[in-house]
Each structure stands twice: as structure tokens, then as C-alpha cells.
Amino acid sequence: MIEAVGLRKVYGKKVAVHDLSFTVRPGIVTGFLGPNGSGKSTTMRMVVGLDRPTAGQVLVDGKPFSAHRAPLSSVGALLDAKAVHTGRSAYRHLQAMAATAGIPTSRVDEVIDLVGLGEVARKRAGGFSLGMGQRLGIASALLGDPSTVMFDEPVNGLDPDGILWIRNLMKDLAREGRAVFVSSHLMSEMALTAEHLVVIGRGRLIADESVRDFIARVQPRGVTVRSPQAEQLRELVTAAGGTLTPLEDGGWDVRGLSAEAIGDAAAVRGVALHELTTVKASLEEAFMELTAGAVEYQAHPTGGPGEPVAVPGPPARTPQEVSR
Numbered sequence: 001m002i003e004a005v006g007l008r009k010v011y012g013k014k015v016a017v018h019d020l021s022f023t024v025r026p027g028i029v030t031g032f033l034g035p036n037g038s039g040k041s042t043t044m045r046m047v048v049g050l051d052r053p054t055a056g057q058v059l060v061d062g063k064p065f066s067a068h069r070a071p072l073s074s075v076g077a078l079l080d081a082k083a084v085h086t087g088r089s090a091y092r093h094l095q096a097m098a099a100t101a102g103i104p105t106s107r108v109d110e111v112i113d114l115v116g117l118g119e120v121a122r123k124r125a126g127g128f129s130l131g132m133g134q135r136l137g138i139a140s141a142l143l144g145d146p147s148t149v150m151f152d153e154p155v156n157g158l159d160p161d162g163i164l165w166i167r168n169l170m171k172d173l174a175r176e177g178r179a180v181f182v183s184s185h186l187m188s189e190m191a192l193t194a195e196h197l198v199v200i201g202r203g204r205l206i207a208d209e210s211v212r213d214f215i216a217r218v219q220p221r222g223v224t225v226r227s228p229q230a231e232q233l234r235e236l237v238t239a240a241g242g243t244l245t246p247l248e249d250g251g252w253d254v255r256g257l258s259a260e261a262i263g264d265a266a267a268v269r270g271v272a273l274h275e276l277t278t279v280k281a282s283l284e285e286a287f288m289e290l291t292a293g294a295v296e297y298q299a300h301p302t303g304g305p306g307e308p309v310a311v312p313g314p315p316a317r318t319p320q321e322v323s324r
């Protein structure tokens, strides 16, 4: 478990983290989100004592990381996967770490199996692919069987198999009762992995709540309605002040009315409905909306011919958004 209380970090004139308080609880995956430069890495480094807070404190299982007798058993961190690339084999690298921390060698074999590096464990880790390096970084993080794991951008640059593997691993680690804290830029991935979110912008807390509550803070994207009585549906929606746009598969996207209002109006007029679904915003849409004022390095549209415009438009609706 991680508890940050009034955490602050100043580099010269730059306030990287402002009075940040949040809790990462055991048994769930907590996603750590924020635009570039918002202070995620700085915060994670403070958790494991790699950066000293200017003010406030961060506790792991009730005490500072430095006060733990067996730090590798309190927090296992993957902060920079490249940092574990070495001239040694993966096995020797983990064995050296284990020896330093008083961890039995049998645990080295366990974590090598756990991350699926068995076949290459005796090869020089410096020659590893990004995905293999990531697995070795995770093996290092898990070596001490820690109660808390913390991963900074663990799926960066990985192929779909690697991403799926890390997603399942994080969920399994949480199911085992560990606190799992993970940062990522990939919103669709976070939506599939995290149950809870800590969201920051310019070093300040924007949200510390469930993914569901975070998404519920923004307006739904409309209501999908399907009816065999299309004409009557159109009339009743228009009469109630809503607008309809036909969907490719025969349904309607209704704006300006809630699902309840449409359902009630249809019931009064005896119009059958085969579908009535509120379309929630995706995590990405909610994130864009709620962090809009907190983007450190904003790209501005230049308007020049052929110039890419960096401000994102609303993404197309996906089945995932409908079902969330």
C-alpha cells in the first residue's frame, strides 16, 4: 500500500509535484495517469526514495521506503526497463540482486519462470529485445515477493502479445492481494487493466477515484436506440426536443435526451424499443476533457496547409465504449 501525503517536489524554480495526496490500495490495479511532464515519474521515484520530497511524505505499508528492513519485499519497481540491460546474463543479474538482498537463489528460478524468460535466462541480457528487457525488469521487481509493485510505462514499445501478458500479470498480482501502481499513456490499455485511477496534471491531483466514477464525471456521448417502429420513434424523440442520427446498423444515435426520457416517452406512446443504451465516454475522452487545462506541452494547430493538427478530435465510438 502506498500513501502519499502532501507530497511536493521542487527542482530549482520548477514545482514538479504540488501537495499531492493519494492512496494506492492492495488488491486492485491503480492506474497513474497524467499528460507528459505532469510529475508521474517524479512521484514514483519519491515512493522508492530515488528523489527526496521537498515537503510531505510518501509511506509504503505505513513507513517510508528507507525504513523497510527488506526494501525489495516492500516495493518492487520497474521505473526504467533499459536500466537492467547488462553484460551479464539475466540469471546472473537476478542472482546478484538476490544475493545482495539476502533472497534465496530458488526465488531467481521462480521469477524467471513467472516472466517466461526460462529459455534465454543464460544469455547476455544486453542483447535482449525490448520485450525481453521488460520481462527481466519485471522479474527484478518481483524478486523480493513485494507487497506493492510499481511500474512506470511497462507496455511502452511492446507488441500486442507483450501488452496482453503485462495486463494479465498486473491483474494477477492485484488478485494475490498486492497493491499495483502503474503509469501508462495508453488509455485504452488502462481502461482494460485498472480499476482505480490517480490522475495528475501539472503535478496536482485531478482525480483519485474508480475508473467508473472518473468516466461518469463527463457527459455521456448520446443514447443508442433501436426500434422496429422507426417513424414513431423519430416523432417522439423530436417532439421531446432530441435529435436523431441514423447509425450504420439500423439503430439511432439520439442526442439531447436521457435514456430514461426516451424510454418513458416510448412507453407512453406504446412504441417498442429493442435497444436503449447510454453511450458513456471512453476513458480517453474523459481524460482529455478533465485534464484539458493541465497539459504542460500543448501542441497548437498551425493551420498551415498539410500541417498536422495535434489537438485530438473525439475518437470514433467503439463497441468497448458502449459496453463499459
Ligand SMILES: Nc1ncnc2c1ncn2[C@@H]1O[C@H](COP(=O)(O)OP(=O)(O)OP(=O)(O)O)[C@@H](O)[C@H]1O
Pocket (backbone or CB within 6 Å): 011, 014, 015, 016, 034, 035, 036, 037, 038, 039, 040, 041, 042, 043
Ligand atoms: N531532475 C530534474 N531536474 C529538473 N526538472 C525535472 C527533473 N525531473 C523532472 N523534472 C521536471 O519535472 C516535471 C515532471 O517530470 P516527470 O518526468 O515527473 O513527468 P512525467 O509525468 O513522468 O512525464 P512523462 O509522461 O513525459 O514521462 C517536468 O516538467 C520535468 O521537466
